[in-house]
Amino acid sequence: MTYERTLISSGSVYEPVVGYSRAVRAGDFVFIAGTTAGAPEGAIGGNDPAAQTREIFKRVAVALEQAGATFGDVVRTRIYLTNIADFDAVGKVHGEFFGEIRPAATAVEVSALASPDMLVEIDVDAIIGSATVR
Numbered sequence: 001m002t003y004e005r006t007l008i009s010s011g012s013v014y015e016p017v018v019g020y021s022r023a024v025r026a027g028d029f030v031f032i033a034g035t036t037a038g039a040p041e042g043a044i045g046g047n048d049p050a051a052q053t054r055e056i057f058k059r060v061a062v063a064l065e066q067a068g069a070t071f072g073d074v075v076r077t078r079i080y081l082t083n084i085a086d087f088d089a090v091g092k093v094h095g096e097f098f099g100e101i102r103p104a105a106t107a108v109e110v111s112a113l114a115s116p117d118m119l120v121e122i123d124v125d126a127i128i129g130s131a132t133v134r
Contacts, residue, residue, distance in 0.1 A: 003027035008066045010059070023063040030067040030126040034080065035059050036118045043117040049086035052120045053093040060124050071097055072131030077105045080121040084109035090120055101131075 003026040009015055010022035023032045037044040037055035045051030064070060077098070079090060087107055094105065113121050 001027075003029070006067070008063055010063070023067050025067040025069075025128075028128040030064065030069045030073070030124075030128065032060055032063045032067075032124040032126075034078075034121045034123045035063075036113060036115075036121045038115055038118050043115070043119070047117075047119070048089075049081070049083075049119045050089040050093050052118070053090045053122070056120060056122050057093070057097050060122065064124075064126060067126070067128075069126045069128050070131060072101055073126040073128050074098065074101060074103045074124055075127050075130060076103050076125040078123045079105065079107040080110045080113065081107060082110060082113060082119050086119060 006025040007021040008023040008025065012022070015021060020033055022035075023030060035056050037052035037059075043052055044055040045053075061071065064073070077094065079094065081087060081090060084107075091107070098105075113119075
């Protein structure tokens with residue numbers, strides 16, 4: 001089976017250097033790269049993991065829309081935390097976006113992210129047309 005492949009860019013200077021895309025759509029499958037709240041002036045949301053998570057999902061929403069998908073199409077999320085004690089705060093925000101959708105989800109603690117002010121990173125997989133819950 002052959003899938004048309006569409007690369008979606010966030011405009012990050014790291015994309016061509018590292019060789020990645022913000023998201024890739026292959027057929028009806030959408031894969032969104034690890035997303036943080038990072039910004040040149042420091043992570044949006046400061047040292048609040050819930051605020052960082054809300055910013056992450058704003059960015060994920062843009063990538064999903066560019067790929068022709070919605071949060072309802074999301075089938076899997078992966079949450080990377082620099083402190084697993086932040087899981088409840090981050091999980092609550094995840095639930096605000098996915099409470100009824102309930103994708104498969106994983107949360108793990110990692111030793112560090114790309115910048116010390118980043119507390120959370122999330123990647124997302126979606127299948128366009130899967131929004132109907134059966």
